[in-house]
Amino acid sequence: MADYDDISRNLPEKPQGRRSPTIADIAKLAGVSPSTVSRSLAGNPRIGKETRKRIADVARDLGYTVNRHARSLRMQKSGILLVLIPDIANLNYSDLLMQIDRIAHERGYDIRIGHIGVDTGRVDRQAEDLFTGGIDGILLTSDYCPSNIARHVAAGEALPVVRTLSPTGTDEGIAGVQIDEEAAAFDAVSHLLRCGHRRIAHLAGSPGLLVSRLRMDGWRRALENAGEPISDEIIGEGFAVEDGRRAARALIAGNDYPDAVFCANDLSAYGLMSELQADGVRIPEDIAVAGFDDLSFSSLFSPPLTTIRLPRRDMAEASIRYLVDLIDGKDAPSSGYIPHQLVIRKSTGSSQ
Amino acid sequence: MADYDDISRNLPEKPQGRRSPTIADIAKLAGVSPSTVSRSLAGNPRIGKETRKRIADVARDLGYTVNRHARSLRMQKSGILLVLIPDIANLNYSDLLMQIDRIAHERGYDIRIGHIGVDTGRVDRQAEDLFTGGIDGILLTSDYCPSNIARHVAAGEALPVVRTLSPTGTDEGIAGVQIDEEAAAFDAVSHLLRCGHRRIAHLAGSPGLLVSRLRMDGWRRALENAGEPISDEIIGEGFAVEDGRRAARALIAGNDYPDAVFCANDLSAYGLMSELQADGVRIPEDIAVAGFDDLSFSSLFSPPLTTIRLPRRDMAEASIRYLVDLIDGKDAPSSGYIPHQLVIRKSTGSSQ
DNA sequence: TTGTACGCGTTATCAA
DNA sequence: TTGATAACGCGTACAA
Numbered sequence: 001m002a003d004y005d006d007i008s009r010n011l012p013e014k015p016q017g018r019r020s021p022t023i024a025d026i027a028k029l030a031g032v033s034p035s036t037v038s039r040s041l042a043g044n045p046r047i048g049k050e051t052r053k054r055i056a057d058v059a060r061d062l063g064y065t066v067n068r069h070a071r072s073l074r075m076q077k078s079g080i081l082l083v084l085i086p087d088i089a090n091l092n093y094s095d096l097l098m099q100i101d102r103i104a105h106e107r108g109y110d111i112r113i114g115h116i117g118v119d120t121g122r123v124d125r126q127a128e129d130l131f132t133g134g135i136d137g138i139l140l141t142s143d144y145c146p147s148n149i150a151r152h153v154a155a156g157e158a159l160p161v162v163r164t165l166s167p168t169g170t171d172e173g174i175a176g177v178q179i180d181e182e183a184a185a186f187d188a189v190s191h192l193l194r195c196g197h198r199r200i201a202h203l204a205g206s207p208g209l210l211v212s213r214l215r216m217d218g219w220r221r222a223l224e225n226a227g228e229p230i231s232d233e234i235i236g237e238g239f240a241v242e243d244g245r246r247a248a249r250a251l252i253a254g255n256d257y258p259d260a261v262f263c264a265n266d267l268s269a270y271g272l273m274s275e276l277q278a279d280g281v282r283i284p285e286d287i288a289v290a291g292f293d294d295l296s297f298s299s300l301f302s303p304p305l306t307t308i309r310l311p312r313r314d315m316a317e318a319s320i321r322y323l324v325d326l327i328d329g330k331d332a333p334s335s336g337y338i339p340h341q342l343v344i345r346k347s348t349g350s351s352q
Numbered sequence: 353m354a355d356y357d358d359i360s361r362n363l364p365e366k367p368q369g370r371r372s373p374t375i376a377d378i379a380k381l382a383g384v385s386p387s388t389v390s391r392s393l394a395g396n397p398r399i400g401k402e403t404r405k406r407i408a409d410v411a412r413d414l415g416y417t418v419n420r421h422a423r424s425l426r427m428q429k430s431g432i433l434l435v436l437i438p439d440i441a442n443l444n445y446s447d448l449l450m451q452i453d454r455i456a457h458e459r460g461y462d463i464r465i466g467h468i469g470v471d472t473g474r475v476d477r478q479a480e481d482l483f484t485g486g487i488d489g490i491l492l493t494s495d496y497c498p499s500n501i502a503r504h505v506a507a508g509e510a511l512p513v514v515r516t517l518s519p520t521g522t523d524e525g526i527a528g529v530q531i532d533e534e535a536a537a538f539d540a541v542s543h544l545l546r547c548g549h550r551r552i553a554h555l556a557g558s559p560g561l562l563v564s565r566l567r568m569d570g571w572r573r574a575l576e577n578a579g580e581p582i583s584d585e586i587i588g589e590g591f592a593v594e595d596g597r598r599a600a601r602a603l604i605a606g607n608d609y610p611d612a613v614f615c616a617n618d619l620s621a622y623g624l625m626s627e628l629q630a631d632g633v634r635i636p637e638d639i640a641v642a643g644f645d646d647l648s649f650s651s652l653f654s655p656p657l658t659t660i661r662l663p664r665r666d667m668a669e670a671s672i673r674y675l676v677d678l679i680d681g682k683d684a685p686s687s688g689y690i691p692h693q694l695v696i697r698k699s700t701g702s703s704q
Numbered sequence: 705t706t707g708t709a710c711g712c713g714t715t716a717t718c719a720a
Numbered sequence: 721t722t723g724a725t726a727a728c729g730c731g732t733a734c735a736a
Contacts, residue, residue: 418730
């Protein structure tokens with residue numbers, strides 16, 4: 001003989017959080033079939049005027065929202081783009097990300113962020129996760145490309161992959177939306193030369209990255225182009241603020257200052273300037289500094305930092321369009337370089 | 353008689369992008385049923401040793417990844433947290449976001465970002481989108497709460513919502529993880545007083561926000577507490593860099609400077625300091641400045657900015673834990689305020 | 705230890 | 721203009 005416990009166990013579980021309404025719920029209340037609800041909500045014109053209104057009313061009353069998972073499963077398309085970002089709290093990336101998010105939304109896509117840390121050890125494992133089904137395309141923003149994605153691309157499979165912000169080598173087989181890094185560096189150093197600086201050192205980027213090599217190449221070519229003899233003074237390396245600080249300390253310790261420093265990015269320039277100034281070195285009088293990226297704080301520094309403006313808005317626009325075209329099967333034209341811009345501020349002194 | 357065109361039309365379409373492999377594919381190749389594959393991949397121990405290995409091998413060879421949409425649909429759980437952020441390119445938010453992303457991953461969740469711009473017109477429409485089914489919880493990071501979410505919360509429905517970074521009023525019915533904004537402002541202003549400044553003005557936050565009111569209250573209370581007579585000098589309002597600039601220009605035009613300014617956040621302090629310095633005003637000698645937030649650039653400014661450090665890491669940790677506990681049905685304890693910290697740098701001068 | 709059957713919510717195809 | 725049916729890929733009772 002069953003006791004009450006057993007009986008109560010058979011009662012339907014009171015749903016913890018009431019299940020959100022589905023098209024079936026709407027259908028029942030509106031007195032139509034689920035397919036009609038689906039069509040109506042999708043904007044299909046072949047629906048009775050009155051039926052449509054009834055459905056819309058019920059849907060609103062119920063607070064219906066479409067279940068994206070069910071839709072994605074059925075449509076074999078999610079409307080989600082995976083964006084791989086090394087560091088969200090780095091203004092260079094967060095600023096790009098903001099643009100990407102906006103433009104992707106305009107194109108009807110959502111963004112999923114893949115935050116790949118600095119240490120690549122953990123990265124591949126996490127990326128493996130991120131790469132799991134249900135995304136329509138991938139946007140890379142750094143040199144790093146997770147091994148499974150690289151394999152995927154190499155295998156010529158279908159998931160579209162585009163890289164922007166960070167330059168792409170010609171041999172990788174990945175579509176790249178980028179500026180001419182080497183030419184931009186050349187422009188920055190040329191400006192330093194125009195300002196009358198002769199001995200121009202370089203604070204290099206992180207070793208092993210294509211972007212570091214290209215910016216260094218531009219620096220070297222500008223010096224060669226000016227017939228400058230001392231052309232190999234590299235005072236440090238790394239893209240972080242602390243790397244700039246370290247370089248400054250070395251300079252101070254050696255007590256031998258170049259006329260100017262071309263930094264591989266703005267962050268390292270911040271560290272360099274901040275540490276030099278703390279030691280009483282004046283910028284640009286004692287030493288001029290130029291950066292690369294044009295982060296939003298570069299105009300706030302005292303002195304404001306001369307730098308190369310990365311056209312993040314244009315890069316976001318072009319790369320998303322490229323990616324979406326790839327997804328839609330349109331062959332996008334590889335459109336050469338995005339134009340960059342030299343932003344002249346006070347950290348480099350005045351020309352002539 | 354059919355021509356060749358017709359015949360070729362009947363050939364199976366060469367799949368554009370080869371469909372990604374499913375457990376059914378693995379099952380076929382491994383000679384088992386799909387359910388066995390599912391169990392094996394899920395780590396179910398009741399699987400033959402040899403079977404398990406065969407399945408794992410085939411899965412790896414095929415490059416199998418689980419389809420998250422199918423899984424979410426089946427499980428009625430997506431492992432996705434919606435994070436509503438006003439401005440990704442604002443260091444205060446991007447820094448928090450980085451922490452959130454990391455901690456959420458540790459807890460097995462992914463982040464979907466809802467980038468709600470500054471203009472609330474567009475916002476609700478977009479939020480309506482974002483709010484669509486398939487998320488397990490919502491994290492608010494600003495004062496703003498989209499109307500449909502607010503309705504949802506008011507209706508006492510089940511989708512968990514937590515707010516952090518921005519303070520939550522007691523009447524909203526939303527769980528809040530926050531610092532004691534008023535006490536923190538009090539601390540900052542008290543430090544200015546300790547440094548010997550008497551006439552301390554306030555650059556207020558954006559009007560209408562709870563956070564602005566609390567920080568202003570703290571400023572006022574500190575002055576009252578010190579028996580300071582002039583206690584109502586508000587030199588501007590707004591959280592943006594440009595708002596600080598505007599306040600500086602007004603100060604310069606009026607040629608009447610307070611001893612110190614307590615800014616409602618670091619960004620406006622940047623604008624204020626930068627514009628004042630450009631006009632030759634010395635900080636802290638002519639005028640001292642304190643901020644609020646401790647963005648990563650505040651230590652780089654010359655002079656480095658005294659400010660309140662928002663414990664973003666702790667807030668991210670606590671709010672995600674809170675949210676996940678809510679999702680898992682555990683009643684999380686509302687744990688009072690997260691401790692804040694006054695960071696003393698050179699922009700406020702030296703005490704005594 | 706493994707296989708069968710079913711349902712999650714949606715949309716597309718076909719028939720009415 | 722509408723309804724019935726099937727399928728997207730997965731996980732899980734239940735049966736074997």
